[in-house]
Amino acid sequence: MASHQSLTDKLPSDFLWGFATASFQIEGSTDVDGRGKSIWDDFSKLPGKTLDGRDGDVATDSYNRWKEDLDLLTQYGVKSYRFSIAWSRIIPLGGRNDPVNEAGIQFYSNLIDALLERGIVPFVTLYHWDLPQALYERYGGWLSREIIDDYVNYAKICFERFGDRVKYWCVLTHNEPWCISILGHGRGVFAPGRSSDRTRSPEGDSSTEPWIVGHNLILAHAYACKLYREEFKAKQGGTIGITLNGDMALPYDDSPENITAAQHALDVAIGWFADPIYLGDYPAFLKEMLGDRLPRFTPEELAVVTGSSEFYGMNTYTTNLCKAGGDDEFQGKVEYTFTRPDGTQLGTQAHCAWLQDYPEGFRQLLNYLYKRYSKPIYVTENGFAVKDEHNMPVEQALADHDRVQYFKGNTAVILAAVKEDGVDIRSYFAWSLLDNFEWADGYITRFGLTYVDYETQKRYPKDSAKFYVQWFKEHTEVEEAPQPAEVPQQPQSVDLPSADGEAKQDSSSSSPTVEAAEPTTTVKRVANGDAAASKVCACIPTILTVLTHLYRHP
Structure with a gap:
């Protein structure tokens, strides 16, 4: 097929494609080389907090096997690799007056240098949920405004120590703040596990804490971006932004109440964070629903928040059909379903109950975000967990047909959105490079395009990896080498x-x-x-x- 395609059927040569990971999900070595505890270290060891009772102490052992992981990326021929830095490896106690861990600095320095030597662009996430435990114990973590200065200090150290060697560094501050706020401080299923449900947590207030945490996350992100622009951007030439999770919400049917319900779902899942950052205020529906439980920005803060992200970092996995009449504020008082009015399912069911394959919704979301926020879109996570893959023999797990179909549909959507819809999309990162520690699911749910045998730590490319790599080779323009200067000819x-x-x-x-x-x-x-x-x-x-x-x- 590739030989019959014109250049207009391809993504531009500077389009970044590759794989994404997160520090706590792959690194392991949680007590090695001066790393401090994160809130996930102890939380994942509590009974009932992970499906299989396992923790992240080993994960995929990537702290020790990072060169092997990079060799795998080289074998795949990727343009970029998205990874996160563990805050507690850089500053074990987390705070602005706490000592810096040089061993942690060296680990990520080596990783960045090795990526560049392989011609792979580092795409760095500064925070992927692994808050230093010391900051949670000191003042409640994201519940306190104290964390803003500590986070900005952490970001500054990363800019100072890594930015001089990263000439094309897309710096993301937070990953999926909705999950930090709702799952960590509302539903209580993610660390630190706070909730009003006393069967889950001895402390927490689900009616107020998630909105406070979300507010502080936005401010910490904004002030870190301000610092980067004022002190580093001119000399380092990077771009900085935030990654937001959010899935497309479609009305269950054409009724006015369900059309409104779908927009309310988007207002909470996406607009809660995106609207202040890109448009300058919280969505009207969110302010109406929460009243004085939703913190407000001062004019000075809003001036820093508005426009603080230079792109839209997009983590998305599925699409939900929305019905009016729910009472869950975290979903915008909307009921979610995958079942259409005629009884059929939206798409192929993944292992996790919240995910079905529906590429049409992915395309609609790309268009919605670009039209609403008018920023370049970097798709920073997109992936699928095959049902019951953890129970399959290796040979069967490698033949991951449903994951291949997922990426077949969504890569086609990327191309169509760019070429037909005019959406400015600049990256696509598959989640994930490896099967890994999947938070509350432990090691049961597998999102990797590379199979990991957790007993031996051996890596095996799945069929989805082969499809994914081949697709981008066939659908990305090849960068043309510059022509040499002509030498004037003499007799x-x-x-x-x-x-x-x-x-x-x-x-x-x-x-x-x-x-x-x-x-x-x-x-x-x-x-x-x-x-x-x-x-x-x-x-x-x-x-x-x-x-x-x-x-x-x-």
Whole structure:
């Protein structure tokens, strides 16, 4: 198929595609090299907090096997790799007056350098749910405004220590603040596990705490972005933004109340965070629903928040049909279903109850976000967990047909949204590179495009990885090498020594330099015995050497 496609059927050559991971889900080594505890360390060990009773102490052992993971990325030929930095590896106690852990700095420095050496663009998440435990014990973590200054300090250290070597660094501050707020401080199923439900947690107020946490997350993100723009952006040249989770909400039918319900679902799932950041205020429905339980920004804060993200980082997995009449504020008082009015299902059911495959909804969400917020979209997570894959023999798990179909549909949507709908999409990261610790699901739910045997830590590419890699090879334009400078021709030819034809990797750039010129280069020169002409001719090899160097290192 690829040979019959025109360039107009492909994504641009600078489109970033690859895989995503998160520190706590893959690294393991939770008590190694000075790392402090995160809130997930102890939480995942509490009885009943994970489906299989297992924790993240080992995960996929990527703290020790990171080179193996990068070799896998190289084998796949990806353009970019999205990973997160563990706050408690950088500052074990988390605070602005607490010591920095140089071993943690070195680990991520080595990872970033090794990515660049392989020509892979680092796409960095500063915070993926693993808050230092010390900050939670000190003042309640995200419940306190104290965390804003501590987070900005942590971000500053990352910018200072990693930014000088990352020339194309898309810096995300928070990942999925909805999950931190609702699942961690409302439903109580994620760390720190706070909830009004006393069967889940001895403390917490689900009616107020999630909205306070969300407010502080927005402020911490905004002030970290302000710092980056004021002190680092000019010299580092990166771009900074936030990743928001949110799935498309469609009305169950054409009734006015269900059409309104779908918009209310979007207001809470997405607009809660996106509207202040991109539009300058919380959605009207959210303010009406919550009243004075929703914190408000001061004019000074709103000036920092508005426009604080230079792109829209999009984590999405599924689509929900929405009915009016629910009482769950976390869903906008809307009922979710996958069952259509005619009784059919929206799509193929994943292992987790909240996920079905519906690429049409993905396309609608891309268009909705671009129209509403008018920012470039980076799809930072998208993936599928095959039903009962954890119970399958390895050979059966590798033949992950349902995951292949999921990516077949969603990659086609990316291309259609760019080429037909005019949506500015600049990346697509599959979740995930590896099967890993899937939070409250433990190791039961598998999202990886690479199978991990948790007993041996061996990695095996699934059929979905093979499809995914091949699709992007066929549907991404190849970056054309610049043409060499022309050397003016003179009457007589002289053969020069051959040039080295191997590509050289510039460690300060994410891309290898172009291949050198043909091994033998011929020039013409005058041979009339004139001394001046002879001096000029004698300079030509030197000139050509300089030109060849410039050609290799533009």
